[in-house]
């Protein structure tokens with residue numbers, strides 16, 4: 446397809462190879478998947494496209510099957526709950542165990558009334 450002097454740098458054998466811009470429908474590069482909010486999701490390379498370059502190895506891009514692609518980092522209910530729990534822990538004072546209503550400053554390590562009891566009594 447590319448002549449006898451074709452240098453297969455970066456090319457993978459054993460997968461269908463198409464000329465640049467002639468990728469079949471249903472296949473997309475990692476970049477194209479990303480633009481659609483998808484990722485390859487562990488699937489193996491379905492095909493590759495190549496663009497021959499003068500005096501250099503061809504430019505190779507791997508193609509993945511769009512129907513096997515997975516959404517990029519979906520926010521699952523479990524993940525959302527874990528995040529809320531982590532946020533709650535950061536708001537809970539380790540001294541009085543109360544929800545401070547704000548993230549406990551790491552410099553104090555506890556809520557403000559616990560960190561400055563004298564000022565609270567004075568107030």
Ligand SMILES: [Zn+2]
Pocket residue numbers: 538539540541542543555556557558559560
């Ligand atoms: Zn406290």
